[in-house]
Amino acid sequence: MGIIRAVKLAFDYIKYGEDDAGSEKVRALDQVDLDVEKGQFIAILGHNGSGKSTLAKHINALLVPTEGSMWVDGIDTSSEEELWHIRQKAGMVFQNPDNQIIGTVVEEDVGFGPENIGVPTPEIWRRVEDALDRVGMLAHRSKSPNKLSGGQKQRVAIAGVVAMRPECIVLDEPTAMLDPNGRKDVIQTVRELNEKEGVTAILITHYMEEVIFADRVIVMDQGRVVMQGTPREIFSRVEELKALRLDVPQVTELAYELKKAGVPLADGILTREELVEALCSLN
Amino acid sequence: MLKDITLGQYYPSDSILHKLDPRVKFIGTLVFIIALFLVRGPVGYAFATAVLAALILLSRVPVKFMLKGMKAILLILIVTMLFNMLLTPGEPLFSFWILTVTKEGLVTAVRMALRLIYLVIGSSIMTLTTTPNQLTDGMEALFSPLKKLHVPVHEIAMMMSIALRFIPILMEETDKIMKAQIARGADFESGNFIRRIKNMIPLLVPLFVSAFRRANDLAMAMEARCYHGGEGRTQMKPLIYAGRDRTAYFLIVLFLAGAVVLGILGL
Amino acid sequence: MLIELKDVSYLYSRDTVYEVRALDHVNLAVEEGRFIGVIGHTGSGKSTLIQHMNGLMKPTEGHVFFEGEDIWAEKYDLRKLRTSVGLVFQYPENQLFETDVLTDVMFGPKNKGLSETEARERAVSALKDVGVGEKHFKTSPFELSGGQKRRVAIAGVLAMDPKVLILDEPTAGLDPRGRDEILGRIQRLREERGITVILVSHSMEDVAEYADRLIVVNNGKIPYDGSPREVFSRYEELEGMGLAAPEITYVMHELRRRGFPVDVTADTVAEAKESILKELKGGRKRA
Numbered sequence: 137m138g139i140i141r142a143v144k145l146a147f148d149y150i151k152y153g154e155d156d157a158g159s160e161k162v163r164a165l166d167q168v169d170l171d172v173e174k175g176q177f178i179a180i181l182g183h184n185g186s187g188k189s190t191l192a193k194h195i196n197a198l199l200v201p202t203e204g205s206m207w208v209d210g211i212d213t214s215s216e217e218e219l220w221h222i223r224q225k226a227g228m229v230f231q232n233p234d235n236q237i238i239g240t241v242v243e244e245d246v247g248f249g250p251e252n253i254g255v256p257t258p259e260i261w262r263r264v265e266d267a268l269d270r271v272g273m274l275a276h277r278s279k280s281p282n283k284l285s286g287g288q289k290q291r292v293a294i295a296g297v298v299a300m301r302p303e304c305i306v307l308d309e310p311t312a313m314l315d316p317n318g319r320k321d322v323i324q325t326v327r328e329l330n331e332k333e334g335v336t337a338i339l340i341t342h343y344m345e346e347v348i349f350a351d352r353v354i355v356m357d358q359g360r361v362v363m364q365g366t367p368r369e370i371f372s373r374v375e376e377l378k379a380l381r382l383d384v385p386q387v388t389e390l391a392y393e394l395k396k397a398g399v400p401l402a403d404g405i406l407t408r409e410e411l412v413e414a415l416c417s418l419n
Numbered sequence: 420m421l422k423d424i425t426l427g428q429y430y431p432s433d434s435i436l437h438k439l440d441p442r443v444k445f446i447g448t449l450v451f452i453i454a455l456f457l458v459r460g461p462v463g464y465a466f467a468t469a470v471l472a473a474l475i476l477l478s479r480v481p482v483k484f485m486l487k488g489m490k491a492i493l494l495i496l497i498v499t500m501l502f503n504m505l506l507t508p509g510e511p512l513f514s515f516w517i518l519t520v521t522k523e524g525l526v527t528a529v530r531m532a533l534r535l536i537y538l539v540i541g542s543s544i545m546t547l548t549t550t551p552n553q554l555t556d557g558m559e560a561l562f563s564p565l566k567k568l569h570v571p572v573h574e575i576a577m578m579m580s581i582a583l584r585f586i587p588i589l590m591e592e593t594d595k596i597m598k599a600q601i602a603r604g605a606d607f608e609s610g611n612f613i614r615r616i617k618n619m620i621p622l623l624v625p626l627f628v629s630a631f632r633r634a635n636d637l638a639m640a641m642e643a644r645c646y647h648g649g650e651g652r653t654q655m656k657p658l659i660y661a662g663r664d665r666t667a668y669f670l671i672v673l674f675l676a677g678a679v680v681l682g683i684l685g686l
Numbered sequence: 687m688l689i690e691l692k693d694v695s696y697l698y699s700r701d702t703v704y705e706v707r708a709l710d711h712v713n714l715a716v717e718e719g720r721f722i723g724v725i726g727h728t729g730s731g732k733s734t735l736i737q738h739m740n741g742l743m744k745p746t747e748g749h750v751f752f753e754g755e756d757i758w759a760e761k762y763d764l765r766k767l768r769t770s771v772g773l774v775f776q777y778p779e780n781q782l783f784e785t786d787v788l789t790d791v792m793f794g795p796k797n798k799g800l801s802e803t804e805a806r807e808r809a810v811s812a813l814k815d816v817g818v819g820e821k822h823f824k825t826s827p828f829e830l831s832g833g834q835k836r837r838v839a840i841a842g843v844l845a846m847d848p849k850v851l852i853l854d855e856p857t858a859g860l861d862p863r864g865r866d867e868i869l870g871r872i873q874r875l876r877e878e879r880g881i882t883v884i885l886v887s888h889s890m891e892d893v894a895e896y897a898d899r900l901i902v903v904n905n906g907k908i909p910y911d912g913s914p915r916e917v918f919s920r921y922e923e924l925e926g927m928g929l930a931a932p933e934i935t936y937v938m939h940e941l942r943r944r945g946f947p948v949d950v951t952a953d954t955v956a957e958a959k960e961s962i963l964k965e966l967k968g969g970r971k972r973a
Contacts, residue, residue, distance in 0.1 A: 232636055236640035254651050300645070382863075385933070390955050620783065625780055
């Protein structure tokens with residue numbers, strides 16, 4: 137069984153109408169099946185309101201399913217006694233870097249999680265140093281988070297999760313508020329954690345360039361999983377993606393347009409090297 | 420600009436006072452304030468002055484930082500002095516128009532002024548040598564006996580440290596929203612009092628909305644990182660007394676004893 | 687000339703050890719009807735630059751002119767300037783405050799001194815321009831989706847009927863459809879109304895697609911100023927400034943290096959497609 141598994145998961149929330157005109161149930165997730173192997177890098181795509189954040193919050197037990205079930209490392213997330221255990225196993229990084237840093241000093245923020253789960257003091261220090269080192273922020277350990285750039289703050293947030301020694305890390309649009317350089321650093325950090333430490337990574341993003349490294353891409357729409365496959369498989373279905381209000385990387389789009397115009401290219405070209413190679417072999 | 424204001428006026432240095440345990444500094448400050456109200460005569464004040472001077476020297480914080488705090492209380496200082504000088508009955512020193520300054524009045528005024536000034540300097544020594552974080556930790560530790568009376572000491576300390584983290588962010592945000600509204604033709608500067616208050620709405624509503632959103636996000640982020648109150652929590656930087664802290668406590672007790680004696684003798 | 691900056695410098699924390707020159711002797715002229723892209727890494731001075739254009743920041747040295755008038759001359763009406771030079775800040779939805787969408791958008795025109803009826807007309811037309819339907823006029827702005835909020839906030843500035851619209855990263859944090867929707871609307875405004883647009887963006891793809899002039903800001907200076915094609919031909923220098931060119935530019939240069947005589951200045955998918963197809967056909971003919 138995979139590290140994260142959802143079976144026929146559904147989630148309803150109550151929307152209160154205007155003027156107390158009564159409330160209605162809205163189905164945010166519907167019939168979601170998911171099976172993520174340990175050590176995989178998964179990307180989740182979908183336009184705003186497609187249910188991807190709601191799904192992410194289920195992995196960390198911030199939300200529990202209305203119907204169906206979600207397991208993290210074999211533990212059912214709806215079992216209350218295991219709540220802190222689940223949250224330690226599946227860490228979460230959110231979109232806004234300012235609203236998830238609690239400490240007034242970088243290292244104290246990274247220590248916040250371990251403090252909460254009762255790690256002994258000397259061990260906290262070891263973990264904090266180790267986590268900051270892995271995200272490349274050790275040099276900034278005694279700074280105020282307010283003095284850091286957006287990308288640096290997100291890396292501190294990742295360190296805060298790493299210090300809890302999780303099996304899996306869920307990132308909910310961690311790069312949406314960053315500039316291109318910050319974005320690159322954050323994605324690089326996540327990829328390294330995934331490749332070197334074998335931490336399972338689940339990345340939610342709107343930037344198509346960020347998902348081409350993923351082992352598997354999941355596309356969501358209206359609370360359902362509508363596409364699933366390798367980046368190459370997903371990005372060869374350009375029309376379908378556009379219908380789902382999504383983009384493809386520019387290189388993929390160029391290749392797709394050329395192919396439409398009769399150039400014999402393969403489907404789902406992802407990188408510029410691939411495209412250049414393919415075109416040169418034609419000439 | 421608003422974001423230039425930094426809250427908690429910590430002055431980084433590695434003096435002996437900076438290294439002291441925040442609990443010691445907190446209690447020391449409290450004792451110093453009590454002592455200010457115990458002593459009455461010139462010897463007593465000389466004693467307090469000497470101790471204060473020694474502390475300033477030990478802290479290695481430039482005196483001008485200490486005096487910064489005085490600006491805020493200048494008005495209170497002048498008013499208290501005037502009231503005491505003019506309204507204390509006793510032997511008249513000199514008078515003009517309907518106002519009479521008495522000898523007793525002058526003495527009381529000077530005493531009050533000294534108390535006020537020393538009080539401000541004394542407490543700024545604490546805030547200048549202690550990071551806001553250490554201060555909250557220290558207070559949490561000192562007040563932890565109150566937990567037995569169901570006072571949420573840990574939660575209050577956590578609230579204080581979160582406030583410290585978010586005040587600069589909200590300041591910056593105020594600056595941004597203000598500029599955005601000015602760009603939409605808003606006017607925050609002219610008009611009478613009522614008008615001005617009304618003009619603040621385009622600033623205050625977005626600020627509250629944002630503060631609530633941030634609070635919501637933060638609560639979720641804390642939960643996601645397994646925060647569930649103070650129970651079962653360990654500390655990354657627990658407060659542990661060192662030798663110098665014990666020495667400091669000893670000196671504080673000596674100082675208090677001295678102040679009590681001088682107070683009783685009325686010197 | 688619509689906006690002109692002459693030898694403008696701006697210093698933060700002047701005369702202290704922390705002194706920072708956010709703008710360093712900048713000269714810039716903005717002609718009417720252009721779509722100007724502004725790129726620069728975070729902290730390059732681009733925010734400071736645009737805030738000088740509508741008088742939110744006062745130059746430490748130098749002068750700023752709007753339609754030939756020095757905006758910092760005595761008795762110059764800065765409030766009026768700000769309605770002519772509309773500035774949409776980053777995450778503008780954070781400035782929404784009224785109880786319903788329409789009233790919020792009316793805030794700007796009312797500050798301009800327009801009557802209730804006129805202000806309403808302006809607001810309605812601005813909301814139409816950004817594609818917010820009438821059914822949302824009476825909703826609270828806080829109940830809208832992220833993309834809708836963003837568009838309402840932009841309408842709030844548009845409703846003042848500005849000659850110049852400056853947008854600081856108007857698509858930050860939106861999904862791809864939201865991004866295209868906003869940029870498309872802005873493009874249309876410029877075509878239909880002749881409104882001058884200044885777009886600050888981190889997306890090289892977006893400025894390549896929409897801008898007809900591109901300004902690069904680095905260390906408070908403007909090292910490059912020209913058509914996107916010209917600017918992106920300096921992609922190696924741009925990388926040194928923490929910037930980049932669109933993916934397409936790299937593809938074209940790489941193809942050229944590999945002996946494929948394509949047009950290296952093509953910086954959009956459409957242009958690249960055209961150039962590659964031409965070469966492929968030509969190549970086949972030659973072969």
